Amino acid sequence: MSVELVDYGIASTIGDTIYINRKLQDCPELYQKILQHEQKHLDGHSHKLDFNEPFDLGLLAWVIKHPSSWIHFSPIWIVGGKIIWSRIMLIIHLTALAVIFACIGMVKWIS
Ligand SMILES: [Zn+2]
Numbered sequence: 001m002s003v004e005l006v007d008y009g010i011a012s013t014i015g016d017t018i019y020i021n022r023k024l025q026d027c028p029e030l031y032q033k034i035l036q037h038e039q040k041h042l043d044g045h046s047h048k049l050d051f052n053e054p055f056d057l058g059l060l061a062w063v064i065k066h067p068s069s070w071i072h073f074s075p076i077w078i079v080g081g082k083i084i085w086s087r088i089m090l091i092i093h094l095t096a097l098a099v100i101f102a103c104i105g106m107v108k109w110i111s
Contacts, residue, residue, distance in 0.1 A: 001042055003035070004080060009072040010034065010063065012079045013041040019079045023066055030058055050088070 005022035011034050012019050018038045024031040033056070040049055063069050071077045075090040 001039070006079065008068050009077065009079060010059075010069050011038050012072075012084060013038045014079060014082060014084065016042060017080065018042070021066070021069055023068065024062070027058070027062060030062055034059070 001016050001018065003018045003020060005025075006019045007022065009019070010021055011024070018035065020031070020034065020038065024034060037049075037053065063072075073089060075093050076083065076085045078084070
């Protein structure tokens with residue numbers, strides 16, 4: 001297992017490398033917590049893990065303060081020179097798009 005510090009996103013585990021935003025080191029407690037979470041992905045746990053973790057207000061506050069982490073919510077991005085994609089983010093973005101188109105459709109239908 002190796003840990004690589006990156007400038008964007010929050011944290012991702014690819015193969016046996018954990019990529020983690022270097023700015024998380026400013027909050028050692030949060031950094032450790034996220035590192036421990038990513039280590040669970042190393043053990044072959046699926047992404048179900050992400051839904052079972054309790055919602056973390058500390059992480060939310062950190063994300064809001066660090067725009068460099070927002071790329072993590074994109075369905076597709078690049079980590080360590082590799083293109084990665086997130087099924088859950090793809091579903092969320094497609095759902096949001098569907099809602100937007102439904103609203104546009106409704107507005108056109110009313111007017
Ligand atoms: Zn996770």
